[in-house]
Amino acid sequence: MQIVILNDAAEVAAYGADIFSTQLQRKAESVLGLATGSTPVALYQELIRRNREGLVSFKDATTFNLDEYLGLHGSHPQSYRYFMDEQLFNHIDVDKDNTHVPPGDAKNPLTACQDYEARMAAAGGVDLQLLGIGRNGHIGFNEPSSGLTSRTRVKTLTRETIEDNARFFEEGEYQPHLSITMGIGTILDAKKVVLLATGENKAEAVHAMVEGPLTAACPASALQLHKDAVIVVDLKAASKLKDIEFYQHIEAENQKLQDYLASL
Ligand SMILES: N[C@@H]1[C@@H](O)[C@H](O)[C@@H](COP(=O)(O)O)O[C@@H]1O
Numbered sequence: 001m002q003i004v005i006l007n008d009a010a011e012v013a014a015y016g017a018d019i020f021s022t023q024l025q026r027k028a029e030s031v032l033g034l035a036t037g038s039t040p041v042a043l044y045q046e047l048i049r050r051n052r053e054g055l056v057s058f059k060d061a062t063t064f065n066l067d068e069y070l071g072l073h074g075s076h077p078q079s080y081r082y083f084m085d086e087q088l089f090n091h092i093d094v095d096k097d098n099t100h101v102p103p104g105d106a107k108n109p110l111t112a113c114q115d116y117e118a119r120m121a122a123a124g125g126v127d128l129q130l131l132g133i134g135r136n137g138h139i140g141f142n143e144p145s146s147g148l149t150s151r152t153r154v155k156t157l158t159r160e161t162i163e164d165n166a167r168f169f170e171e172g173e174y175q176p177h178l179s180i181t182m183g184i185g186t187i188l189d190a191k192k193v194v195l196l197a198t199g200e201n202k203a204e205a206v207h208a209m210v211e212g213p214l215t216a217a218c219p220a221s222a223l224q225l226h227k228d229a230v231i232v233v234d235l236k237a238a239s240k241l242k243d244i245e246f247y248q249h250i251e252a253e254n255q256k257l258q259d260y261l262a263s264l
Contacts, residue, residue: 001223002230002254003210003247005238009198013042015232016130019194020047021056023128028060031120033129033187034088035066035140036080039196040130044088051092058094062123064116066131066140067181068102070109070154071174078168078175079104102152102180113152113180120186129190133197136160137205137218141181148214148222150183184222193229195220197237206233207240 006012020043023030034040050056065080074081081101089099100119106112120126131139136158142150143158157165157177169175187193197206209220210231223229238244 001210001226002251003241004230004232004251005241005244005248006232006234008234009042012196012198012232012234013046016040016043016194016196017046017050019192019230020128020130021050023192024056024058024061027127028057030061030127031123031125032061032063033066033126033182033190034063034084035130035132036083036087037132039132039198041087043130043196048088048091058092061094062098063089063094063100064120064123064126064182065099065101066129066187067179068104069176070104070106070178070180071176072104074101074104076104078173102182104176104180106180109154109180113154116152116180116182117186126190127192129187129193131187131193131195131220133195133202133205133209133220134161135164135201135205137208137220139184139187139195139220139223141179142184142187142219144217144219146184146216146219148216148219148225149185149188151186152180152182155179155181184219188222188226191228193223193226195223195229195231196233197231198234200236200239202233202237203240206231206237207242211242 006015065084068080072079076082084101089096102116103112133139136144141155157179208218212218212221214221214224
């Protein structure tokens with residue numbers, strides 16, 4: 001794992017945008033794994049700005065989102081399809097036909113999960129996967145106890161996740177308890193993974209993911225197995241890490257190595 005500790009949420013968003021821009025500049029037809037939640041919004045705004053300024057293009061890219069509420073049609077304002085359209089797709093040059101979000105209104109959710117996996121495989125697999133993290137260490141909607149090799153499937157949300165996400169729903173509005181989510185095994189198949197976390201309420205989960213044991217009790221700890229996982233956090237989300245100075249030292253050394261390699 002590469003642990004990048006930055007001052008604040010704005011720096012985290014800019015760092016994430018740099019990783020996406022570099023990916024698209026190297027491979028215009030990249031397959032991008034995308035995420036919802038409040039954390040990636042600033043990153044998406046930065047990508048929209050860069051797209052408008054002609055610095056990055058999504059014209060040839062394909063996208064697959066991590067998850068969706070089961071029971072919500074994509075036209076529902078709280079669906080993740082709606083979120084993605086509003087927060088990113090409607091503002092960039094991506095071909096909407098090449099954007100994929102699990103179908104929350106699938107008649108048969110089980111075959112829809114298999115179909116989603118098949119589409120990802122047919123696209124050549126995910127090149128770069130964006131992740132946030134839940135307070136309980138979930139990634140996508142892989143709640144604690146999720147199998148570490150799991151694939152796209154239907155998952156039940158924990159009470160904590162339902163409460164955390166209740167802020168997006170009107171009072172009394174139906175809030176789904178089920179989801180379709182890429183599995184942890186699906187996420188680990190991505191060639192590169194970048195996880196963003198900001199704010200003090202993520203500090204415990206970040207500590208468990210980076211410094212805790214590899215365990216289904218903290219699904220994000222599975223990223224310890226990934227060969228190219230970048231964890232980008234602000235100082236608040238990093239505040240419970242025990243080895244913070246060591247991670248900063250590694251990053252400084254890493255930067256020197258990159259500068260040297262660039263000078264060759
Ligand atoms: N399914 C999503 C996750 O993909 C996301 O990482 C998490 C954290 O969201 P936020 O960034 O709003 O804290 O929320 C939801 O549960």
